[in-house]
Amino acid sequence: MNLSVSFQTQADATSKRFSNEDLSAHFDKFKKVIESEKIGFFQLSEKTEHLDSARAMFEKHKDKTHFVQVGIGGSALGPQTLIDALKSNNKVKFSFMDNTDAEYISQLLSEIEEPKKSLFYVVSKSGGTAETIANFSIARNFLRDNGIKKDQLKDHFVFCTDPKNGQLKEYAQANGYSCLQVPNDIGGRFSVFSHVGLLPALFAGVQIEELYEGANEFKSALLNPDLSENILMQTGAQLMCLFEDRGVNQTVLMPYSSRLKTLSHWFVQLWGESLGKIDSSGTNVGLTPIPAYGATDQHSQMQLFMEGPSDKAIFLLEVKNKAVDFKLDSGLEMDSARKLENFSLNQLIGAQFNGTLKALQDQKKNVIKMSIERNDAKHMGSMILFFESLTALMGEYLGIDAFNQPGVELGKKYAYEYLKNLE
Template identity: 30%
Template sequence: MLKLQSHIHTQIKDISFPNISHYNQCSFEELFDIESIAKEINQRAEVLLVIGVGGSFLGARAVIDALTPYFAPDEFGVEVIYAGQNMSGAYLHQLLKYLDKKEVYVNVVSKSGTTMEPALAFRVVKQYMEKRYGDESKQRIIVTTDAERGVLKQIADNEGYRRFVIPSEVGGRYSVFTAAGLLPIAAAGIDIQAFLNGANHAEKDFENDNIEHNAAYQYALTRYEMYKKGYSVELLASFEPRLNKLHEWWKQLFGESEGKEYKGLYPSTVNYSTDLHAIGQFIQEGSRIMFETLIHFEEVEADMEIPFTFDDMDGLNYLGGRSMNSINAISKDGVALAHEEGGVPVVKIVMPKLDAFHVGYLMFFFMKACVISASLLEVNPFDQPGVEAYKRKMVELLKKDAVLVNE
């Protein structure tokens, strides 16, 4: 299913890793409700506004961007747009002006409801929806949050919003296979059954304790060996622009899971061939601090053939009749060879096809490998104390500033 090519061969014995099988469980009843509400959104709205930050929206956006058309994505499902991932007043102001011309549903995603960016955005959007739709806004706002506690749960209960659950044991960066990811993905017109089937197949494939037959173990061990050899940066690369948000999801997954106790690889990303003309020089001849993980999907659903011309003024007739995707694949091999010869180790992850099944498979692979990789570093894969530290300081400063303004 997934091919992993790596030059690292290490054996690990007598180490047990946390089980993440519960991250990939969604009941039949919950799936039915998700698909029903996604259908309702498609019938009654043109836009689904997802309010969240970090794992509360990155997983869904990664899948949606990877699997919907580059242009006119709303012809595939509703248009999914985002708020609460920044604190830009200009962004929120322009967003609301854009929504004035559309029929809108809102999905606010937060386990606690107190994270500053989405909480502020939801306060503004909630008021907007109430003014625009009145009592109907209660039908158009859907909450995804903790089952038992949190400010957002209280708001949902008080207002009578429909609610989905993020299991308490599942952190945001691991939540794409819960309602946090599945509702927006389904509303965008993507087959969530196929997406979950891919994850289920990956879960079974990566239960094997034999490292030689478990690509998730191999990838985690490769990262660990690179780290021990003195590499400080892992560069995730791909040759398909629609994978940019998958890169962002991967960056949070590994950065937030491993970056503790002054340990861990710094996760960085590039998209080729665009970034070959931006950061390619540094990768080829800069400081030898990084290794590269290259993702490639062998089959992408659409392609273009290069035409022949009579004059061949650009000298490209030798590529006439070839497809863009085939040229892209060869350029991938050329880049990998150049980087390896330049002293940048390259790990290759090859998937058969860019579709819902294989994206689900790949994301579960990364989640499984991340838990193993963090465990090898002897850090907790599931907490994020550094993030909580910045939140505390930000709130302290905001409250202090509010007191000064009101005096």
């Protein structure tokens, strides 16, 4: 299996959440969700035509040496996760226009050394996302200011949007711009396996076929009919039991890998935007996500995790075998260096992971240990599908729709009203 999970929590093993009846009921609900015509994330990795069309687009623009993702939320975090974790092509530089902060955008544009070798990937499912359209406008002006003629702009932009509708789709068709699709049944935060993530992954040298392969291989574990051994159902039952019985309403994802740091931020958006809702009884519910990464946050948030309130479920993620290592026997004449000289850097971070795991256990904290053999495309495919599936399942446990975001839409409405008042 590409991903293993074990539990050291304070969940009550006699809770109804671990009964076969309750597990079966929520397993059926999960299967109903992923079989819905409106929700396509679970089947996305089986649609190899997306691989083909992404690769064809890459071949068309592969001479570009600076790739700029123009998007926000899932339209940026998913691709950035793949690039930060798996990038092997150092010939291409990546930037993310994922905010409406003028100082940040100015700095980003100033770092594009060869505008004529740049490609801007404008991603918006609706085709009208304010932040994305604003940055598209800025990118367009930037290219014109750097000597690129209006009729050449189409060589520096690729759009990714709804296959049929929306302003971005209409603009692309009217002006001859290249366009990829965000499927109708895929929301932004569930879009990593779509063209949203595939095109930037190709520029980063990621083996996208292995990404799909890892997800597809893991489906047998997620759909295991033996619910006592089903990795997804057991994790969901643990989280719901802790939430109901012990008030554990925060979820930490802490990979012991700098390359997986962005995975935690992707998880925050997926978990927070999906599960923070008002349920059918009018109650505000949700599991607050917290990003962290080891060993760095052992000198930051770990003090809170260790001795603060026991209101957190902590996913600790280890990468067992890393691609490189460093020996620590430098001959440095310091007592602290001598303690380390017989070991390697990977042994050190492994000891830090296991030491933290034991210390949290001693403090009776709620820890879910996750392990992958290595950080590669196959294991990443498994992890992404696991967290997407767990998010969908927790939506069923909480009695909310994990696939909408009415709170976000309300904020957009007020933002436009504010702008109108400035006119």
